[in-house]
């Protein structure tokens with residue numbers, strides 16, 4: 001086997017066990033990329049911030065392999081996880097909380113109070129849907145395993161929930177590090193937290209910004225658009241989205257414009273195909289050609305089910 005063939009094999013292995021490596025975003029700030037591909041449930045991005053009192057972990061992914069990558073990072077760094085900040089309650093952002101709690105019993109979890117409402121609303125409906133599907137005959141084993149894994153996350157209950165409620169935006173000292181927290185209500189979810197690190201000018205946006213497409217499953221899109229306007233006022237140089245690679249200011253400007261155009265086209269009752277064409281045109285190189293097919297599948301679904309005005 002040549003070195004090139006070996007490299008390709010290793011890359012392929014990374015693809016099924018990602019995240020396999022942290023990326024340095026700025027001094028003391030690391031990205032563990034979440035996996036988001038067709039055919040499996042996504043993991044959100046995790047950002048790990050070095051702080052005087054330990055590590056601050058922003059979002060913990062969904063799958064055990066993602067949470068294990070967080071624990072492996074902490075082991076290599078020989079630092080405890082002091083704080084988890086959950087940007088929002090979607091399972092691909094807090095599913096790893098229980099695993100990190102077990103390994104680092106002193107950890108404090110910060111988030112908005114929106115999980116409680118979701119547990120009796122959206123997530124209760126989701127649980128009923130999963131249980132109903134599993135009760136039906138003829139479900140293939142792979143789908144059944146995925147659904148049981150989702151139920152296993154929901155069964156964690158309080159281990160998912162915050163210890164510290166972020167009830168207002170503003171500067172905070174978290175694990176000894178000065179950070180600025182933003183709080184958007186009824187944007188992507190009922191409560192979305194974002195973080196800005198003034199020392200490095202890194203903005204961690206959660207699912208207010210996602211690639212290859214916005215994910216409006218639980219969103220109020222008009223308030224989401226306003227939230228992007230507020231993010232634009234932050235003096236950041238790099239932005240870590242909830243899904244997808246790190247962005248520059250120019251990338252975010254392109255995203256914000258494409259997002260507005262997508263909402264406008266959907267509101268004007270353009271076809272889902274026209275909306276998808278417009279998004280891919282506007283977003284340009286931020287969604288590479290090999291992701292277009294997946295992006296189109298997502299856009300057709302979201303335009304028809306979430307973005308178009310109710311008939």
Ligand SMILES: [Zn+2]
Pocket residue numbers: 043044090092093207242243
């Ligand atoms: Zn997400």
